[in-house]
Amino acid sequence: MATVRIWSDAEAEADAHVKAVFDDIRATRKTDFVNNVWRALANQPAVLESTWAQVKQVMTRPGALDPVTREMIYMAVSIANGCEYCVHSHTAGARAKGMTDEMLGELLAIVGLAAQTNALVTALQVPVDPEFKA
Amino acid sequence: MATVRIWSDAEAEADAHVKAVFDDIRATRKTDFVNNVWRALANQPAVLESTWAQVKQVMTRPGALDPVTREMIYMAVSIANGCEYCVHSHTAGARAKGMTDEMLGELLAIVGLAAQTNALVTALQVPVDPEFKA
Amino acid sequence: MATVRIWSDAEAEADAHVKAVFDDIRATRKTDFVNNVWRALANQPAVLESTWAQVKQVMTRPGALDPVTREMIYMAVSIANGCEYCVHSHTAGARAKGMTDEMLGELLAIVGLAAQTNALVTALQVPVDPEFKA
Amino acid sequence: MATVRIWSDAEAEADAHVKAVFDDIRATRKTDFVNNVWRALANQPAVLESTWAQVKQVMTRPGALDPVTREMIYMAVSIANGCEYCVHSHTAGARAKGMTDEMLGELLAIVGLAAQTNALVTALQVPVDPEFKA
Amino acid sequence: MATVRIWSDAEAEADAHVKAVFDDIRATRKTDFVNNVWRALANQPAVLESTWAQVKQVMTRPGALDPVTREMIYMAVSIANGCEYCVHSHTAGARAKGMTDEMLGELLAIVGLAAQTNALVTALQVPVDPEFKA
């Protein structure tokens, strides 16, 4: 259950600020599906607008990283932060953009290994090698 | 400062188990440089062997993800976990495998955005959309 | 589902240690409602007593911070730690003590921004400015 | 040590994008001091601009929360996320905006208590009370 | 809900790699019960095999720490990392290996206290005493 109201399409249609964001999400993603994070953020239109503007900019603008790599990095952070919703939405997003089972298997192996070595390094308080200096 | 001794090359040469791992690190990576995490783990040969075996398997074996993508995912987890040493070693690793400044800029934007939306989703306790179900 | 039994009012009434804490919670908060965290901690009376003593001291004693500010700081930590129950209970608590929708919107913006900049700073390993020294 | 170059004032002056942001930071904060996070982000002008735009909007625009409360919430998140630089910069920021020793003492008590009860609640997997539903 | 399919016994029987791991889990633990984490990992046989090999090695091989102490340390990490499934599985595991209510109460007190003092130390950025150097 959410701590705020999850907006229906009818409620979003009746609010000009929210409608504008939902319309842009649908146009950008070429789908009628607007997932719950936007319906929850609709309670705070300024946060909704700012968050969508960033997601649109960071995740859809052409650049050096392809879409599936971007989603896999997003997944990795969401897993490390333990965010259930985010793991689901970005796993679905990565699959929609081409993540195969083989790629998922390698992602899982890296994320698990990184968690393990992060813990070992923290436990031993390993000093940074001078060779790593920028 | 570390909580354990950081092994010198001379100390590693004198221990058969540790020497074997250090030799394999050097042969696999085609460099004489053995970074401090291995010199710290040398105090616990069983953990050293098991950790290196996994790193070698997960990070160097051919697969669906290229080496720079693997290092960038490792970086993303290390940042999310707040591991100083790991951020340094995997940023250096990603650069050595071809991460450009443009790619780093996009990685930073994704990692920052993911941290932000992870926090917002957790704050609002957004329910998982049924559309995301496997 | 909990890993321990959630105590009913009848069970709490039958245990002198638990009854004393529940009575004090009700008297202090001027409500008959005792939420589940106390019903779970009831399995460990020493932890129950110590935890309630701290919550009562820290959250209800007069001081420099007003009650709604205290709850909003508690919310911020609970969000950062990803504790679902705690997010719910302290969002409800902050609302009961006067948090408006506008205040919640600003809290969300700060918590999201802090998560983002925390990640960027960790990614870049920014050195502490000497000007910040105590 | 940082993973990127920390820009000097001379370097920032020579780059139009970076200079514009540094000028706005100085004008907005009414001080010549530009702290290291901006000098590190200068390597990625797009991330620098986007991050400063958000910090300016969220932390300096008039609203329901006063400046010291905003900084204390930022501090609480930074502590929970274990970000050394951020703890320093936002503790200094909160003090500059009026946080007294008494307020700091109460903040510490809340942040410590929240960390403790977050852990207990997670350990016991306490179910959310229906009374907390939005 | 999982992001992947949870394998039934019939599905596991039909895959030689998965069947071999499930058979070894049952033989090692002397029970027919194979819990869901293995049924989820079955989608990625390489990760399944590697993870089970480590769990078997670390948790069941004779050593300096007895089985219940190992499970309590596993619980402590799982609580700190906020992993719901892991808290449940390792609480059940610790109980099966002899954790009493008194031991659980002491574990809870330590885990809560550690979370609190970790937060306080981070808030104050306490410098490491030279006496702690290895």
Next chain:
Amino acid sequence: MATVRIWSDAEAEADAHVKAVFDDIRATRKTDFVNNVWRALANQPAVLESTWAQVKQVMTRPGALDPVTREMIYMAVSIANGCEYCVHSHTAGARAKGMTDEMLGELLAIVGLAAQTNALVTALQVPVDPEFKA
């Protein structure tokens, strides 16, 4: 560097509240060494007193868990939370109470494995088995 002043013995002697706590630390631990966390907390006498009272109660009172097990659980949480100072102080504490190199090696293996499986379980969102219900 700390965000607050680290009190010297002379400063502590001059403050009745702080002196009383430092005296009790020395008497309880049978050593003249008072480590920095207490010297930092001295700036906030109420937090100092409350924190020491809990540490004394949880870590030194006789119970079901022996002193070295208590310190190892404290270490595990401190590692998972990424608290540098805490990792150092509780590693030193565990060694002082009898943790051998063999025990440390097993602790490291468990903490690393737990971090890894916590991440995998979170990535796959494994549903809790009904068999684990309390």
